[in-house]
Amino acid sequence: MAATAEPGLTGKLLKALAGLCGAVLLIAMTYLLAAWAGSSVPRNRDWQEPPEGVTIGVETNGVHTALVLPIASAAKDWRRDFPLADLGLPDRPYTHVSISWGEREVFLNTPTWWDLSPGTVLRVLTGRGEGLLHVSYYARPVMSESLRPLRLTKAQYAQLVAAIESHLPAGRPLRAHRGYGMSDVFYDTGGNYTAIMTCNQWTSDRLADAGIRTGWWTPLEGGVMKWVPPLR
Numbered sequence: 001m002a003a004t005a006e007p008g009l010t011g012k013l014l015k016a017l018a019g020l021c022g023a024v025l026l027i028a029m030t031y032l033l034a035a036w037a038g039s040s041v042p043r044n045r046d047w048q049e050p051p052e053g054v055t056i057g058v059e060t061n062g063v064h065t066a067l068v069l070p071i072a073s074a075a076k077d078w079r080r081d082f083p084l085a086d087l088g089l090p091d092r093p094y095t096h097v098s099i100s101w102g103e104r105e106v107f108l109n110t111p112t113w114w115d116l117s118p119g120t121v122l123r124v125l126t127g128r129g130e131g132l133l134h135v136s137y138y139a140r141p142v143m144s145e146s147l148r149p150l151r152l153t154k155a156q157y158a159q160l161v162a163a164i165e166s167h168l169p170a171g172r173p174l175r176a177h178r179g180y181g182m183s184d185v186f187y188d189t190g191g192n193y194t195a196i197m198t199c200n201q202w203t204s205d206r207l208a209d210a211g212i213r214t215g216w217w218t219p220l221e222g223g224v225m226k227w228v229p230p231l232r
Contacts, residue, residue: 031195031219039215039223043204047213049150049229054157058203058228059098059147065203065224066100066134067160068141075154076161081168082135088182098136098184099164101202103129103193107186108177129193133174136184148228156210163209167191200224 054075057068071078071094078097084090105123123129143149152160168174168189177186193199196219204218204227214227 035217035219035223038217039220039226041216042213042227043208043216044211044213047211050153050156051151053151053153055149055151056157056160057096057098057141057143057147058150058207058224059100060221060225061146063221064100064102065200065221066098066136067164067203067206068096068098068138068147069160071095071097071137073157075158076165081165081174082137082185082187084137086176086185087137087179092137092183093139094137094183095140096138098134098138100134100199101131101167101189101191101193102134102199104132105130107132107134131189131191131193132177133168133187133189134179134184135187136179138183143231145231148225148231150212150228152210152212156212160206160210160212163206195219 054070054073056070059066059068069076069078078099082097084094141147174187174189177188179185191197196217198219200218200221200223204214204224207214215223218224
């Protein structure tokens with residue numbers, strides 16, 4: 001006769017599983033609520049967009065945000081840090097550079113969310129995610145709902161440049177990794193990627209460093225983009 005599970009044991013297992021699912025759901029809901037609340041509290045609340053200055057872009061793909069900056073200005077020529085020779089197509093007439101920060105394994109080995117491994121999730125949740133910079137070069141990007149313009153004074157733009165530079169390894173060339181296409185590349189920069197310090201938090205922190213109004217804690221892309229006026 002085939003052995004059957006004891007009714008009491010089955011009930012305990014189901015109860016434990018239900019408790020685990022409930023705990024995970026509660027943690028997720030708490031995180032989302034905290035993200036909404038944290039992103040609603042402004043830093044640099046008195047900042048106002050100036051009538052003239054340097055126009056940058058804040059970019060989103062619905063999950064991840066980036067800063068889109070002029071390739072060269074009086075404050076910075078980004079080709080010095082991110083050489084065009086690192087690209088598959090270095091000779092295009094690029095005008096802007098997109099800079100963002102994220103988790104190494106997600107950037108390099110997770111082409112879709114379905115490829116996200118439990119190990120990567122656990123590493124992020126335990127504060128052991130490794131940071132990586134993503135740099136893309138654009139030729140005359142068109143502003144849109146997903147690439148919103150933001151005007152800064154020249155002094156604020158210089159502060160933004162300095163804030164990004166401060167997160168690059170000093171005194172040595174950046175180690176490059178092949179990007180998604182022919183006009184982008186990844187660079188080793190270090191830093192710990194966590195559920196608190198996310199790619200979107202990095203974006204808003206750099207804006208805040210330049211004195212721009214943004215949210216205090218913005219782990220999700222919506223927390224960044226709600227402070228950037230939509231294209232008019």
